[in-house]
Amino acid sequence: MSQSTGRVLGVNGNMVSVIVEGDVALNEVGYITVDSDGEEKRLKSEVIRVRGDRAEVQVFEMTRGIGVDDRVEFTGELLAVELGPGLLGRVYDGLQNPLPELAAQCGFFLDRGVYLNALDRKQTWAFAPKVAVGETVERADTLGIVPEGIFEHRIMVPFNRYGSYTVRQIAAAGEYTVDHEIARLADKDGNEIGVTMMFEWPVKRAVDCYAERLKPEDPMVTKVRIIDTFFPVALGGTYCIPGPFGAGKTVLQQITSRNAEVDIVIVAACGERAGEVVETLREFPELTDPRTGRTLMERTVIICNTSSMPVAAREASVYTAVTIAEYYRQMGLNVLLLADSTSRWAQAMREMSGRLEEIPGEEAFPAYLESVIAGFYERAGVVRLRDGGNGSVTIGGTVSPAGGNFEEPVTQATLKVVGAFHGLSRERSDARRYPSIHPLESWSKYRGPIDRGMVEYARDALHRGNEVGQMMKVVGEEGTSLDDYLWYLKSEFTDAVYLQQNAFDAVDAAVDTERQRFAFAMLFTLLTRRLSFAAKEEARSWFAELRQRFIDFNGAKWQGDEFNRLHKEIVSTIEARTAGTEENAEQLVGERG
Amino acid sequence: MRKVYSRIEAIAGNVITVTADDVRYGHLATVTTRYGKSLAEVIRLDGKRVSLQVFAGGRGISTGDEVVFLGHPMQVSFSDNLLGRIFDGRGTPRDAGPPLEDNLIEIGGPSVNPAMRIIPRNMIRTGIPMIDVFNSLVESQKLPIFSVSGEPYNELLSRIAMQAEVDMIILGGMGLKYDDYLYFREVLEEGGAMSRTVFFVHTASDPVVECLLVPDISLAVAEKFALGGKRVLVLLTDMTNFADSMKEIAITMEQVPSNRGYPGDLYSQLASRYEKAVDFEGAGSITILGVTTMPGDDVTHPVPDNTGYITEGQYYLRNGRIEPFGSLSRLKQLVNDKTRDDHRAVMDGMITLYANYRESVEKRSMGFRMSEWDTKLLKYGALFESEMMDLSVNIPLEQALDRGWSILAECFAPAESGLRTELINRFWPSGGSVAPSGSDEGTA
Ligand SMILES: Nc1ncnc2c1ncn2[C@@H]1O[C@H](COP(=O)(O)OP(=O)(O)O)[C@@H](O)[C@H]1O
Numbered sequence A: 001m002s003q004s005t006g007r008v009l010g011v012n013g014n015m016v017s018v019i020v021e022g023d024v025a026l027n028e029v030g031y032i033t034v035d036s037d038g039e040e041k042r043l044k045s046e047v048i049r050v051r052g053d054r055a056e057v058q059v060f061e062m063t064r065g066i067g068v069d070d071r072v073e074f075t076g077e078l079l080a081v082e083l084g085p086g087l088l089g090r091v092y093d094g095l096q097n098p099l100p101e102l103a104a105q106c107g108f109f110l111d112r113g114v115y116l117n118a119l120d121r122k123q124t125w126a127f128a129p130k131v132a133v134g135e136t137v138e139r140a141d142t143l144g145i146v147p148e149g150i151f152e153h154r155i156m157v158p159f160n161r162y163g164s165y166t167v168r169q170i171a172a173a174g175e176y177t178v179d180h181e182i183a184r185l186a187d188k189d190g191n192e193i194g195v196t197m198m199f200e201w202p203v204k205r206a207v208d209c210y211a212e213r214l215k216p217e218d219p220m221v222t223k224v225r226i227i228d229t230f231f232p233v234a235l236g237g238t239y240c241i242p243g244p245f246g247a248g249k250t251v252l253q254q255i256t257s258r259n260a261e262v263d264i265v266i267v268a269a270c271g272e273r274a275g276e277v278v279e280t281l282r283e284f285p286e287l288t289d290p291r292t293g294r295t296l297m298e299r300t301v302i303i304c305n306t307s308s309m310p311v312a313a314r315e316a317s318v319y320t321a322v323t324i325a326e327y328y329r330q331m332g333l334n335v336l337l338l339a340d341s342t343s344r345w346a347q348a349m350r351e352m353s354g355r356l357e358e359i360p361g362e363e364a365f366p367a368y369l370e371s372v373i374a375g376f377y378e379r380a381g382v383v384r385l386r387d388g389g390n391g392s393v394t395i396g397g398t399v400s401p402a403g404g405n406f407e408e409p410v411t412q413a414t415l416k417v418v419g420a421f422h423g424l425s426r427e428r429s430d431a432r433r434y435p436s437i438h439p440l441e442s443w444s445k446y447r448g449p450i451d452r453g454m455v456e457y458a459r460d461a462l463h464r465g466n467e468v469g470q471m472m473k474v475v476g477e478e479g480t481s482l483d484d485y486l487w488y489l490k491s492e493f494t495d496a497v498y499l500q501q502n503a504f505d506a507v508d509a510a511v512d513t514e515r516q517r518f519a520f521a522m523l524f525t526l527l528t529r530r531l532s533f534a535a536k537e538e539a540r541s542w543f544a545e546l547r548q549r550f551i552d553f554n555g556a557k558w559q560g561d562e563f564n565r566l567h568k569e570i571v572s573t574i575e576a577r578t579a580g581t582e583e584n585a586e587q588l589v590g591e592r593g
Numbered sequence B: 001m002r003k004v005y006s007r008i009e010a011i012a013g014n015v016i017t018v019t020a021d022d023v024r025y026g027h028l029a030t031v032t033t034r035y036g037k038s039l040a041e042v043i044r045l046d047g048k049r050v051s052l053q054v055f056a057g058g059r060g061i062s063t064g065d066e067v068v069f070l071g072h073p074m075q076v077s078f079s080d081n082l083l084g085r086i087f088d089g090r091g092t093p094r095d096a097g098p099p100l101e102d103n104l105i106e107i108g109g110p111s112v113n114p115a116m117r118i119i120p121r122n123m124i125r126t127g128i129p130m131i132d133v134f135n136s137l138v139e140s141q142k143l144p145i146f147s148v149s150g151e152p153y154n155e156l157l158s159r160i161a162m163q164a165e166v167d168m169i170i171l172g173g174m175g176l177k178y179d180d181y182l183y184f185r186e187v188l189e190e191g192g193a194m195s196r197t198v199f200f201v202h203t204a205s206d207p208v209v210e211c212l213l214v215p216d217i218s219l220a221v222a223e224k225f226a227l228g229g230k231r232v233l234v235l236l237t238d239m240t241n242f243a244d245s246m247k248e249i250a251i252t253m254e255q256v257p258s259n260r261g262y263p264g265d266l267y268s269q270l271a272s273r274y275e276k277a278v279d280f281e282g283a284g285s286i287t288i289l290g291v292t293t294m295p296g297d298d299v300t301h302p303v304p305d306n307t308g309y310i311t312e313g314q315y316y317l318r319n320g321r322i323e324p325f326g327s328l329s330r331l332k333q334l335v336n337d338k339t340r341d342d343h344r345a346v347m348d349g350m351i352t353l354y355a356n357y358r359e360s361v362e363k364r365s366m367g368f369r370m371s372e373w374d375t376k377l378l379k380y381g382a383l384f385e386s387e388m389m390d391l392s393v394n395i396p397l398e399q400a401l402d403r404g405w406s407i408l409a410e411c412f413a414p415a416e417s418g419l420r421t422e423l424i425n426r427f428w429p430s431g432g433s434v435a436p437s438g439s440d441e442g443t444a
């Protein structure tokens, strides 16, 4: 692409109109030159509409001080991110500007117009070649590898090099910087290109270098019981967490970012509180990842464009995040992208759409809201790579519905495309029933690690108990039969010891699959037993005591002495009360011997 | 000599349009009318057509009035001379003191780099048990009081301001009733706090555009003081008036409203102000305590709703008390583990029991039989409300925790409290050990 220039015609908030000389592309990056206190600043912007020789650009910075006739330089490149070794453990803004490095240069505040390299040009990486001269390669094929922390980082043929190439030269094993040429490739016509360990990819285009897309089947274990057991997420799947403010969306994502059984986590802090990212930022370098024994930060990338940072960059931030996720997927890794909150991203689109004076849809969101949301979640998936291995990107997004009402456009558009819905309930969070995922309204299309039939049985028990609970509000305890009352107690028990989970307890905070199976089997036993009680009062205190033990059991170290003791006690307590099997469970229990 | 434009082409609400050269976005101009001079800010450039928002409002502006561009954005004078002074939303004195023009700083500056933030760590004690015990306020927190109009929110705000251990106070008043303005002044003067206070006050009768400037001007000044090492408490009352001013301007500008007339960027606008709350490592801090009145007591109204998504919790003021339900300090867990060993347990335990009390009240109102346990809860709830929740209670945290224990002891057997045995042995008033309880419900 050629590099055009232009002049500012008008300014409206963070949208600037430009008259362009030469060609310009949609999503092309341009820089507006502005005089700021006698200092010249170049403000990064992106073309979002073109009409004749007039282009509208969204500016990723404060637009104060821009004047008519200010010079605009277009780059000929689309908004892109740098891909290469050295992304892990980094903290970037929505445009991949490294924030700690920016702080080192500018101090407390985010100065306008300062853009630093996303990848360190000085750091060297121990490169080992994986191809020989004469071999034929295509985009995304591995040329060599470098160790990046715990991972084998593949140095690949840049994704934008379409067609096939012959390797003419390949660097010997050794230490190189990311911009060092490590290979020369020749296309069919013999034209040679040099390849380094880094390249760029436009963020708004999905990385499509794979053999085939597969159906998400394997569970992505979050170690949150209610999710893994009742509303599981699959590797390569998508899920959303809508909920009113204070219901626990962010805490749930923070827990997941720590405990999820995936290789890499990309945290996209999109338009919400800066303080919440700081917790991750400061704590991850100190926390050990039980899977690897290294710090959590080594498997994490943080994209941080919080609420007071420029809105246009917020819009870009989720794309920056998903592009980095796709890049690591190409190495055969399982990547989890957590975006908090996708509503802020949608609002960024709404702000821009308003300035463009587009015809508004519901709640003034643009008419294309649905398709853009769908397009974003579509970038999740499991893929079979050309080398036969699999990689995946899983996307989990929070949604912050206006007024906590799920009938609003962003929640609705998201529900149409995701594979699991973890709806947070104000009632449950007010009652401190964390995580406040609603057990009756949430759903998942994925298969989890726990036996389906058993889970369905427990779900029915929850429904039944809930019905009794509702009825009891009207007729009182006096008007409820003992049998119904027991279902109520069983479902309350299930809630207290299984659905609720103490995020701040060292043991209970993260429960792996093995332990979930074990605990769920205990719970299942209780649910399927017909229990004999003389009166409600007796039943209530029996359940209260059992609950206390089960909660202690949840806090006991896996297969330690206390764990074994409590397990025995719970089982024998249940046995002592058993008067048979619930009718509707006979078949299920029978199958299991 | 600056160029004078004397042809105003359009006047709509508070927005005027002129044709002018060499104008920059966000810069200021003066508009001279026969009623006086007003500042105006460039809010849109479209070729040579320049739209300006006139601080004094559009009323009385004539098409022949003069506009002069100043070549800089909105500024405020910053120095220690601000202390003890009272200004309006533009930074012009409301008191008898001289106007300040030295050391001008821009308002609405860039946001803090998240990588430079630190995890908040200092509790701000207020002497109000519903805050100190149940939802501790933390230095650098941003927290609004959610309230229906008519509740004593300004009293609460001024009381916290007087008792909070901070170096200085900045009061940003928006649409403040004149009486309330006088009230704040009186309280701070009587409390001897005026010399460490700066007022930026927009009253209900002042031009609406000036209301929009109040948070920015207050926070710009706060930021400078904080960078100079001061722990600053910024009071913003009432942010709903601020949002309503924004709505008014947006409608004048014919922006498509998103929700009940509010502009689509309401969230971002509020966030860019509230996110100024910060703890500067090696320097001072900004803590923001706001007021958000809820039209129709509706927390899903766009202003409280968007605010709730931005701030780090909220205090619900209802019936003259801070409600334990709905109130939240998201930062409390960062500080309440360092106060006293029983702090968290008392906090959780008393709230759980209070929730049970509310259930009993509901049961009673439905005409269901009250069990022995219900009766205990009813007694507890009444004591909790009068001894803890009542806003007249003014005691240090430690005393409030002790009081919590004595309320529990007066109503329950130790095991019914649901608190851990170890804590009961240490804190239960009679020095009591755990007696066997008659009912299991106590552990609920
Ligand atoms: N799993 C949990 N366990 C304990 N407390 C929680 C949990 N989730 C949320 N909370 C409490 O609720 C508050 C708000 O949670 P947060 O995740 O920030 O809400 P949201 O992001 O939905 O606004 C937290 O500060 C914390 O006090």
Ligand SMILES: [Mg+2]
Pocket: A249, A250, A251, A272, A340
């Ligand atoms: Mg959140």
